[in-house]
């Protein structure tokens with residue numbers, strides 16, 4: 001059985017447990033996960049005993065290559081996706097059809113319901129996303145490689161960076177170097193934020209030069225094949241001020257302690273609380289305004305979420321970021337982010353970019 005067939009088999013167990021006769025997968029990332037098909041604009045119908053991809057002519061050659069044997073319904077030019085999808089569902093004789101609430105649009109849901117008055121459309125949550133949270137060996141290998149490419153790109157940029165470079169130039173160089181080392185590109189538009197701008201946890205690169213402040217936050221990741229990495233490091237271009245030193249040490253301590261708490265059976269909220277506790281005790285609780293981390297895989301943000309009120313237990317095979325941060329509007333922010341695999345006996349940090357305070361100094 002292929003890896004994708006095995007995933008669909010696991011999905012069918014979820015479909016059964018949800019008491020629907022099939023699931024219409026409209027999230028294209030979920031379609032990729034279930035089939036290996038890397039194109040867009042295609043829906044997958046998974047029923048108890050069958051599977052069919054609704055696609056179009058642009059992808060037929062790619063589909064033969066990426067998922068040989070997958071049953072296709074290729075809509076002809078001019079034929080509407082809605083009509084082809086409705087026909088496929090009708091022929092599959094599905095009475096109760098699960099739809100993916102987070103990707104199904106109200107428009108498509110209503111139009112499909114009109115075409116299929118006898119079929120009951122049932123919103124479902126996270127059926128495929130729940131499976132995606134636990135990675136298999138090949139997925140871990142792909143994430144590992146994405147971490148490696150991110151590191152190579154970062155090292156190359158760091159070695160050549162000058163104080164007159166702008167945030168945008170650093171961002172462009174990260175992308176260029178990631179591609180040079182074999183990545184498909186970056187996994188998201190990188191955050192390169194000088195001084196006070198680093199207080200924006202998701203700031204976009206501007207024309208500000210690194211020399212405009214003593215420090216810069218760099219948050220980047222590579223996409224290798226279909227999988228991603230996601231890291232954050234600080235660069236010090238000027239002096240290390242006492243405030244920077246103090247906050248950096250708190251963030252680093254919080255991050256290391258949280259990583260240490262990662263093992264199968266730990267609850268996501270418990271791992272978040274380890275970092276939050278250290279930061280709060282140091283007096284910066286209000287300055288840590290986001291969750292501790294998130295799963296990575298085919299997407300940069302996926303299940304599980306390491307935040308408050310997430311009782312989900314970590315399982316071997318999950319890969320999560322651990323990224324505490326302390327932010328002061330007008331002064332700046334300090335965040336350190338690594339990617340961590342949950343292993344049967346604990347965890348393994350997949351990103352090995354140095355992060356002691358001295359490592360932040362650009363010489």
Ligand code: GLY
Nearest residue numbers: 188219230323337
């Ligand atoms: N780069 C986005 C994040 O760290 O979540």
Ligand code: MN
Nearest residue numbers: 219230231337
């Ligand atoms: Mn990040």
Ligand code: MN
Nearest residue numbers: 230321323337
């Ligand atoms: Mn992240």
